[in-house]
Amino acid sequence: MVFFRKAALIVIVLLWGALQVSAEMRNEISYLRGDYNGKFFDRHNRTFRIGSAFHYAHAKQHDILLITSLVEHVLADSAFDAESVHVIHGPPRTEPAMEYYGPYTARIAWRLYRAIDWSHMHHEQTYDILSDNRIPWSAKKEWTDRAVRYYLDKNDVPRSPAPLEVTMRRAGVMMKPYFTMFRNLYPHSNKFFYVAHWWHPAVYEAMMRGGNGSGQDRLVLTVDEVLYDQVLRNRPRRMLLSREVMPRYSRMSPESANIFDNLHMLHGIAYDILAYGEWTHEQKRKELYRVIEAMGYQPGDEKLARKFRIPRPEADPGAYEEWMRGSDGEMNRIMMEMMEEMLPLMTPGGSRAVHSAVMDQVRMKLAPGIQKGERPGSLANALKQVMPEMKMKPHDMDPGVEPVETIRVMLEAWKNKNGNMPDIEPLEMKDEPV
Amino acid sequence: MFVILKRILTGPILTALLLACFLPQNSGAADHTNLEEGIPLQVVDAYATPYLNREIQASWKYERTRESEEKLVLEPRLEYGFARNWQGSISVPVIAGNADQTGSGNVGIETLYNFNAETLFLPALALSGRADLPTGRESAGVDTTLTFIATKMILPSSRFNRTHFNLSWMHNRGANDDERVDRYRALVGFDIRVGRDTVLVTDLFRELTIKKGERSTMFELGFRTQLTPFTLIGFGASAGLGDQSPRFRITLGFQHSF
Numbered sequence A: 001m002v003f004f005r006k007a008a009l010i011v012i013v014l015l016w017g018a019l020q021v022s023a024e025m026r027n028e029i030s031y032l033r034g035d036y037n038g039k040f041f042d043r044h045n046r047t048f049r050i051g052s053a054f055h056y057a058h059a060k061q062h063d064i065l066l067i068t069s070l071v072e073h074v075l076a077d078s079a080f081d082a083e084s085v086h087v088i089h090g091p092p093r094t095e096p097a098m099e100y101y102g103p104y105t106a107r108i109a110w111r112l113y114r115a116i117d118w119s120h121m122h123h124e125q126t127y128d129i130l131s132d133n134r135i136p137w138s139a140k141k142e143w144t145d146r147a148v149r150y151y152l153d154k155n156d157v158p159r160s161p162a163p164l165e166v167t168m169r170r171a172g173v174m175m176k177p178y179f180t181m182f183r184n185l186y187p188h189s190n191k192f193f194y195v196a197h198w199w200h201p202a203v204y205e206a207m208m209r210g211g212n213g214s215g216q217d218r219l220v221l222t223v224d225e226v227l228y229d230q231v232l233r234n235r236p237r238r239m240l241l242s243r244e245v246m247p248r249y250s251r252m253s254p255e256s257a258n259i260f261d262n263l264h265m266l267h268g269i270a271y272d273i274l275a276y277g278e279w280t281h282e283q284k285r286k287e288l289y290r291v292i293e294a295m296g297y298q299p300g301d302e303k304l305a306r307k308f309r310i311p312r313p314e315a316d317p318g319a320y321e322e323w324m325r326g327s328d329g330e331m332n333r334i335m336m337e338m339m340e341e342m343l344p345l346m347t348p349g350g351s352r353a354v355h356s357a358v359m360d361q362v363r364m365k366l367a368p369g370i371q372k373g374e375r376p377g378s379l380a381n382a383l384k385q386v387m388p389e390m391k392m393k394p395h396d397m398d399p400g401v402e403p404v405e406t407i408r409v410m411l412e413a414w415k416n417k418n419g420n421m422p423d424i425e426p427l428e429m430k431d432e433p434v
Numbered sequence B: 001m002f003v004i005l006k007r008i009l010t011g012p013i014l015t016a017l018l019l020a021c022f023l024p025q026n027s028g029a030a031d032h033t034n035l036e037e038g039i040p041l042q043v044v045d046a047y048a049t050p051y052l053n054r055e056i057q058a059s060w061k062y063e064r065t066r067e068s069e070e071k072l073v074l075e076p077r078l079e080y081g082f083a084r085n086w087q088g089s090i091s092v093p094v095i096a097g098n099a100d101q102t103g104s105g106n107v108g109i110e111t112l113y114n115f116n117a118e119t120l121f122l123p124a125l126a127l128s129g130r131a132d133l134p135t136g137r138e139s140a141g142v143d144t145t146l147t148f149i150a151t152k153m154i155l156p157s158s159r160f161n162r163t164h165f166n167l168s169w170m171h172n173r174g175a176n177d178d179e180r181v182d183r184y185r186a187l188v189g190f191d192i193r194v195g196r197d198t199v200l201v202t203d204l205f206r207e208l209t210i211k212k213g214e215r216s217t218m219f220e221l222g223f224r225t226q227l228t229p230f231t232l233i234g235f236g237a238s239a240g241l242g243d244q245s246p247r248f249r250i251t252l253g254f255q256h257s258f
Helices: A002-022 A039-043 A045-067 A070-089 A103-108 A110-131 A137-154 A164-171 A181-185 A187-210 A214-231 A247-252 A254-275 A281-294 A330-346 A352-365 A379-386 A404-418 B002-022
Strands: B054-064 B070-083 B086-091 B094-096 B108-114 B124-132 B143-152 B161-171 B182-193 B198-208 B215-226 B231-241 B248-257
Touching (some): A039 A110, A045 A110, A045 A187, A103 A281, A110 A254, A187 A247, A187 A254, A254 A281, A352 A379, B215 B248
Antiparallel strands (some): B054 B248, B070 B086, B124 B143, B182 B198
């Protein structure tokens, strides 16, 4: 028995040592406690459940992409879109973690799910704070800032509070061989998530316009009705950004606005990587982890949080306007700008005709599905066809490799153009909307 | 039958009423996929509760022993994620009925450490250690339990499912003459998502009982359902296999984050 105990102890120590060196840790962290916890669930239960339905779809999409062969993408896309629409009409009672509906991906890239679940926790916190009518309107920002601080400090996977202009440049994904695969090959599912990325900020903005009282209930209900009656039937053709749909909330908490944009962008990039058929699981994990790190919080990012513009300060979350539906908007503007910055590196002295052909392909690639005249494959593949002389560093497209020079050029360009941009104005929260 | 149902349900109903009066309203996420011992089955998974999570847990067991005696066990537990990938808990089982009540009121202190997240090839592994202090009925010495836990998705599927293996070594300090000093339990368990908010759980375990010369084998089946983001319930039924095992057991469990 004594021998058995000693042997067991030695095995335990060796196991612990081996695993500390080689294995990824689970590292789950609980949510921030506050009296407001659960208020979104209590007060706006149907809306809460719609959010759960979107997260169901987000979770399951990972496994579908990882497990489905590319040749089956058309059927897989239609089938899963139909399933997602069905679920949104009969949504789950509680919010699922990503692993619950995407268990296979959890075993390939656990860190991805940690980043997503942690950011979904921030969605819950911020919805709860706005929903809790015991928190005076003038105190909403203070409580939201507390939640932001917890989100940024407690975990090692938070999304950055810097705007997408900065984090997309840091990620350097546009010329990777997977970029735009998901939106081109799974257009129905892609647009379903564009609906989600309209809905999330629309709910925040409805709460901001409604105040603490019954106005909030009415406006949140309106958003849900618009979702079912209009947005699901005629879906946006781009990812709408926080600043477009929730301008007031973005002024009140620009950190949260950018965190959510960065989360929503991470969803899209992760789906691109998982959909890409030429890499092994290990290669996909490498690239996913590189992107998670690149778009993650860096100390000091708070200073960049207000460096964006609000295109439509009076946007109405209860109205599904024409400008919300098309491909042209802030997200695509950012990416077109990045392409302009990258082009001199790829085609020094390139002609106007080539430039025009390139930007046309970029515009088409950024839209869901395949457009007339669009070259097949990822954005990089399409550009190689219209620009055969394109120069790329040999390994910049490899999994896990950061295209250092490209990122440097883009960040410098952004800093030169926008580094001194005035911060967006904070929103005065003294007076509650009536 | 009515008497049995009354005995099974009285404890849970009274406790639920009590908790409803005193539970803090600020609460968060209990997790129906994080299997806890006795809620409602024996099997545990290799993952600790999230860091900084706090939960009140309770289980009510009704057991018909091999000798047709009745054993009711109410076990409240407080659990806390005190460090990343660690959890600690404190529990006090209260035993009633006409079966042996030895150990009723013994305070149990337990900790679990999860070594790693599961990968495609590597299971999630954990170790838990428990000390039962002799604070209760007819108890002597601090009894200890060490459990090795492994969790792995084996069925290749996009439906959440996991197989678990628990191997426990229980040391009975201050054993009586007719009691084992060391005993073991080996368990294989499985859970699978069956609904949006429910997992089905099952396990089979064999153990050396505390009485020398006896062994027990039980098969269990149950479910865990998330009622709200903060609260879940579990229900399980256990059947004894062989003539040295209890006849059957019914368990109701409850978890609430606060």
